[in-house]
Amino acid sequence: DADVTQTPRNRITKTGKRIMLECSQTKGHDRMYWYRQDPGLGLRLIYYSFDVKDINKGEISDGYSVSRQAQAKFSLSLESAIPNQTALYFCATSDLAGEADTQYFGPGTRLTVL
Amino acid sequence: EDQVTQSPEALRLQEGESSSLNCSYTVSGLRGLFWYRQDPGKGPEFLFTLYSAGEEKEKERLKATLTKKESFLHITAPKPEDSATYLCAVQARYSSASKIIFGSGTRLSIRP
Numbered sequence: 001d002a003d004v005t006q007t008p009r010n011r012i013t014k015t016g017k018r019i020m021l022e023c024s025q026t027k028g029h030d031r032m033y034w035y036r037q038d039p040g041l042g043l044r045l046i047y048y049s050f051d052v053k054d055i056n057k058g059e060i061s062d063g064y065s066v067s068r069q070a071q072a073k074f075s076l077s078l079e080s081a082i083p084n085q086t087a088l089y090f091c092a093t094s095d096l097a098g099e100a101d102t103q104y105f106g107p108g109t110r111l112t113v114l
Numbered sequence: 115e116d117q118v119t120q121s122p123e124a125l126r127l128q129e130g131e132s133s134s135l136n137c138s139y140t141v142s143g144l145r146g147l148f149w150y151r152q153d154p155g156k157g158p159e160f161l162f163t164l165y166s167a168g169e170e171k172e173k174e175r176l177k178a179t180l181t182k183k184e185s186f187l188h189i190t191a192p193k194p195e196d197s198a199t200y201l202c203a204v205q206a207r208y209s210s211a212s213k214i215i216f217g218s219g220t221r222l223s224i225r226p
Contacts, residue, residue, distance in 0.1 A: 004157075043158075043201075043216045050210075058212060090157050100146025100165065100205050101214060105157035 003027045004106035006091050012112045019078040021109050023091030032074040033092040033103065034058075034066060036085075043090070049074055081113040116141045116209075120202050120217035127192055127224050135187040135200055135220045143207030147185050149178050150201040152219070158201055161187075192224045 004025045013019055023032065034046040045058030047066040055066060063085060067075045078085055089109045094101040117140045127133055139147065146165055150158035162171045164180040171178050175196065177188040187200055199219040206213060 040218075042218050045212060045214075048212050056212060088155070100148075100163055101210075102146070102148060102160060102163045103214065104160055105150075108155065108157045110155065 002107065004091060004093055004104055006089075006106040006109050008109060009107065010110045012114065013081055014114050015082055017081050017113075019081050019111065021076045021089055021091075021111070023074045023076070023106055025072050025091075025093045025106075027093050027095075027104060028071075029093035029095045029104075030071060031094045031101065032068070033094070034064075034074070034076045035090045035092060035105075036060070037088040037090060037108075046076065046089075078111075081111075083113045086111060086113045116204070116206055116213070116215055118202055118204050118215050118217040120200075120220050122220060123218070124221040125223070127189075127222070129193060129224055129226050130191050132188070132190045132192070134189070135222070137185040137187070137202030137217055138183060139185070139202075139204045140183075141204050141206045141215075144182075145205040145207045145209065147180055148203040148205075148214075149185070149187055150203070152199045152201055154199075161200075189222070192222075194224045194226050197222055197224045 007022045030051045033048045035043045049068045065077045091106040092103040094103045119138045121136045149161040152158045162178040167182045175190050179186045199221045201219045202217040
C-alpha cells in the first residue's frame, strides 16, 4: 500500500464550487504539506503543518484553507474554486530523521475548474 | 537569494548512452539537497538526499554527487524506463521545510 494517499485523483468542478482534497499517510511523519504544480512554474507551497496544532501559510495560500484532522490526515479546501486554480495538487510528508526535511509525495490530484 | 537552476531543460539520449544532469544552487549554507524522479501526471518519487560536499549516493543506474555549488545526477547505460523529469531541490541550513526550493526539472527521454 502507498505511504501517502490522496483523494480524489481527478476532479472536474465549476467556478464557485467548494472543493476538498484529502491526504492520508501511514509514514508516521509529523510534518505535512500541500503543493500545487503548474507547467513552467514548478512546485509551489500552499500550506504546511509541523504537527496537529500547527498550521502555516505557504507561498500561495490565498483562496485555500486547510485542516489537520489528525497526525495522519491533512485536507486542503478551495472555498470558491476559480479557473486559475486548475493544477496538479500534491500532498507531502517529511521528518527530520536525516537532519534535512526529505519529503515524500502522494500521487497527486488533477483538479480542473471550469 | 537562495536559488536552484537545473540544466539542461530537456535531454534526449539513446538507450545505453550515459550522461549527467546538473543542479546548480546558491544557498546560505546547505542543509540538504534532494533529487526526485517524476513521471507525467504523478507525484515526485524520492531518490536521494545529499548533505555535504563530496558525498555520493547510488541507486541502480543513478549516481548523485555533490559539490559546494552543484550536484550531478549521473545516469549510466540508461534504459527507456528511465525516461522522466528529474527534479532537484535544496534546503538551506537555517531554513525550515517551508523554504525548500525546487528547480524546474530536466525532462529526460531515452530512445530504444
